[in-house]
Amino acid sequence: MTQALQTSRRDLRERRRESRERSLLSYLGSAAMTVILVVVLAIAAAAIVVPALTGSTALTVLTSSMTPNLPPGTLIVVRPTDPDDIHPGDVVTYQLRSDEPEVVTHRVIQRTALADGQLIFITQGDANPMPDETPVQEVQIRGTLWYAVPYLGWVSAWLTGPWKTWAIPLAAFLLFGYALVLVLSHVRDRRRS
Numbered sequence: 001m002t003q004a005l006q007t008s009r010r011d012l013r014e015r016r017r018e019s020r021e022r023s024l025l026s027y028l029g030s031a032a033m034t035v036i037l038v039v040v041l042a043i044a045a046a047a048i049v050v051p052a053l054t055g056s057t058a059l060t061v062l063t064s065s066m067t068p069n070l071p072p073g074t075l076i077v078v079r080p081t082d083p084d085d086i087h088p089g090d091v092v093t094y095q096l097r098s099d100e101p102e103v104v105t106h107r108v109i110q111r112t113a114l115a116d117g118q119l120i121f122i123t124q125g126d127a128n129p130m131p132d133e134t135p136v137q138e139v140q141i142r143g144t145l146w147y148a149v150p151y152l153g154w155v156s157a158w159l160t161g162p163w164k165t166w167a168i169p170l171a172a173f174l175l176f177g178y179a180l181v182l183v184l185s186h187v188r189d190r191r192r193s
Helices: 002-054 152-159 164-192
Strands: 057-060 075-079 091-095 103-113 119-124 141-149
Touching: 002 057, 002 075, 002 141, 002 152, 002 164, 057 152, 075 152, 091 119
Parallel strands: none
Antiparallel strands: 057 075, 075 141, 091 103, 091 141, 103 119
């Protein structure tokens, strides 16, 4: 009888230890998923929500003309700016030709007022040895650089292609599915205890 009692106590201790280990792993998994979810939400806010709420535009740097500060793949957010508030040193995004979507993001190195009061800007890429050939007129300017997030531009460019229709819902489904598995496993472990 004493040996059976000792075996029973040993089994009970072993089950409690296993339960604590499962609980610890469950908590670690939950914490990891929470961190991942917060990071994903912060990235979504920086890339989608903030620009939408402020009338800004999120763009992806595609060339190396602004390295090392804005290497290719950087997501930049450009906010509308009055040309009077643009000065040398500011990074501006401007259209190459009116009514065409192609834009360039370079640094203003000189600002000049013409006789009629119109401002023109001389720009240059940080990595370029010479200023841009054509001065930028006020009407070409889309805005100034507000903030940049390295590497996120590649993700944004990838998700705006044909993958967008299924990649975002799939990612959301997987994240919420994993969260549901963690919650159900936690509830199951509590019931067992």
